Structure formats: structure tokens, C-alpha cells
Amino acid sequence: MENSVLFLEWTAAVCGAGYLFLVAKKNKWAWLSGGISSFMYIFVFYQSELFAQAILSFAYVVLSLLAFWSWNREGEITLISWKLRNHLFAIQFLLLIGGLICWYHAESFQQFMDKETFVWDVFIAIFSLFATILGVLKEKSNWVYWLFINLACIALYLQAHLYATTILYAAYFLLGIYGLREWNKKPVAP
DSSP states (O other), rough: HHHHHHHHHHHHHHHHHHHHHHHHHTTHHHHHHHHHHHHHHHHHHHHHOOOOHHHHHHHHHHHHHHHHHHHHOOOOBBBBOHHHHHHHHHHHHHHHHHHHHHHHHHHHHHHTOOHHHHHHHHHHHHHHHHHHHHHHTTTTTTHHHHHHHHHHHHHHHHHHTTTOOOOOOOOHHHHHHHHHHHHHSOOOOO
């Protein structure tokens, strides 16, 4: 990996760590830090041929702006909690969408990377987008999704030799436990 991409990866990782720490504290400035990190990751993932992650990073930039606007409108951040059936439906739907994407595009992406990496990349992107939307909505269990997503990301980024990003996602996993504990201390909106 060339030095400029390596520097960009480490800078994005530091901004990403700032995002997670701030969002665990329910601080609206998390979304600015996350948006900057995601913008840098568009280029890092593109250079690493993790195209679904690059597209996801673009979506993160847009969602960061939306979340900052949304969280800026409220004084105290109010959390919500979905019923189990909503989560089960969403997971089935996401698995179906991811399966269809992999089935439809697997051959065209074969030239870029092996199918196993492509499948991981697609499913991580789909579930990450979903978990981010839950976070924007302030749904408490978004942290549980992130724990599993972050473990999958560690494996994907290690395979892509993105070591700073691997370290970041290991820290995300640990901070995700912290975020889950912090958000579970807060009451849910009626």
C-alpha cells in the first residue's frame, strides 16, 4: 500500500475512533467525526478493492449529515427500542437482499476479488448500513449488531492488509461493549 493511502487509512481510523467514543456518550459531534472518517475511507477502500465498503462509506457520509442534523434538533437524546419480531424480520430481509446481490453480481466481481471476500464485503456493508440507520434512529440494540459486524470487519480487513483499520475495528468492538452498556443505562422513550 502506498504511503499516502496508508496515512489516509490511519487518519481515518483516528477519526473513526473519535466517532465511536462520542456516539457512545450520545454526543452529536460524533457524526462530524464519523463523516470525516467515512469520507477518507471511500478512497482507502477503493484502493484496497473493497468496493462495497467504499460505497458504504459514501452512504455513511450522507447518513452522518442526516444524523448530525437530527441529533442537533433535540436537547436530550431520547432512545427507542424495537420489539424482537422487528429485528427478526429485518435480519431475514437483509439476508435475502444480500443473497440476491451476491447471486446477481458474483460473476461480474470475480475479476476484482475472490467470491468469499466479495460475499463478506456485501453482507458487512448491508448490515452496517442497517445498524447505522438504527443508530441514527437512536435504537438501543444497534450496538449488538455492531459487535457482530465489527468482528466480521476484523477478519475482512486483516485479509485486505488494512492493519490500521483492523486495529480500529478491534477498538470498535471493545467500545461497542462500552456503548451497549452506556445506552442500556438510559431510559427508552415511551
